[in-house]
Amino acid sequence: MQVSEKKFYLFALLLVLIPFITVQLAHSMSKTIIITPQEIGQGGVGLLKVHDNNKGNLEITWNKRNISLIPGVETNTHFAFIGVDLTLKPGRYKVKKTDGVYTETKIIHVYKKDYGIRRFNIPKSMEALDKKTLDRVRDESRRIRRLFLESDKTPLWEGAWIRPVHGPVVSPFGRRSIINGTERSPHSGVDLKASEGEPVKATNNGVAVLVEACFFSGLSVIIDHGGGIHSMYFHLSKALIDTGQIVKKGEIIGLSGSSGRVTGPHLHFGVRLDGARVNPIKLLDLSRGIGG
Ligand SMILES: [Zn+2]
Numbered sequence: 001m002q003v004s005e006k007k008f009y010l011f012a013l014l015l016v017l018i019p020f021i022t023v024q025l026a027h028s029m030s031k032t033i034i035i036t037p038q039e040i041g042q043g044g045v046g047l048l049k050v051h052d053n054n055k056g057n058l059e060i061t062w063n064k065r066n067i068s069l070i071p072g073v074e075t076n077t078h079f080a081f082i083g084v085d086l087t088l089k090p091g092r093y094k095v096k097k098t099d100g101v102y103t104e105t106k107i108i109h110v111y112k113k114d115y116g117i118r119r120f121n122i123p124k125s126m127e128a129l130d131k132k133t134l135d136r137v138r139d140e141s142r143r144i145r146r147l148f149l150e151s152d153k154t155p156l157w158e159g160a161w162i163r164p165v166h167g168p169v170v171s172p173f174g175r176r177s178i179i180n181g182t183e184r185s186p187h188s189g190v191d192l193k194a195s196e197g198e199p200v201k202a203t204n205n206g207v208a209v210l211v212e213a214c215f216f217s218g219l220s221v222i223i224d225h226g227g228g229i230h231s232m233y234f235h236l237s238k239a240l241i242d243t244g245q246i247v248k249k250g251e252i253i254g255l256s257g258s259s260g261r262v263t264g265p266h267l268h269f270g271v272r273l274d275g276a277r278v279n280p281i282k283l284l285d286l287s288r289g290i291g292g
Pocket of ligand 1: 267
């Protein structure tokens with residue numbers, strides 16, 4: 001074979017191989033992250049389905065934070081939730097996947113969401129807190145904030161997340177309150193209809209990290225589900241678990257009530273994803289896509 005012929009065959013071989021190589025590369029580099037939905041409003045949740053054939057260390061970051069994955073039923077698939085805090089600045093945020101071989105980036109659009117506003121007045125005597133109460137409230141919120149940061153990164157949760165009580169939402173997530181002309185923190189959970197003494201179920205597996213009577217939220221339970229996810233159950237009349245106790249999905253953790261600063265019995269149910277305040281109903285709905 002002459003040199004020019006060799007060149008020709010090499011060239012021909014390349015021509016045949018290039019599309020194949022390109023397809024292989026494109027296949028391994030793209031469409032391995034599926035985000036539902038791709039545009040998320042403030043206070044919303046996203047479900048990531050990640051596919052990866054490489055055996056390297058799979059790592060996902062969202063908004064510059066590492067997020068924990070759980071294995072899916074299909075081989076080489078993983079799931080994770082990402083939380084968009086109620087007040088996260090609207091814009092484009094990166095989801096980055098690395099597996100030691102390839103890096104892939106997807107963009108999530110976060111949009112502004114208006115959850116409405118409620119103005120009402122209460123007697124001044126009820127609004128003012130004495131120094132002792134104020135110190136107590138500050139200490140409680142400081143300790144609770146720390147709990148969200150200390151979460152074990154290993155997920156304990158599995159499959160679909162369940163509703164803690166059957167009742168419908170009576171006070172929506174995210175609504176802002178202006179009391180006596182002053183804006184308060186927006187509603188960081190949903191109030192579910194529940195009469196006094198109704199059984200309250202754990203929304204998924206986890207460990208109880210707080211069982212305590214707090215000033216505003218009354219008798220409160222916080223469960224750490226691992227992987228940076230926490231759920232909260234407020235205004236209980238009775239707790240049926242202790243701090244440090246392992247709980248299973250669906251286990252009755254307490255009874256609903258009207259403890260704390262509330263006007264009547266209901267269950268305040270909240271979820272934090274890596275500390276982000278998100279609508280718990282969004283998490284419940286999206287988690288059906290995982291099954292189990
Ligand atoms: Zn509430």
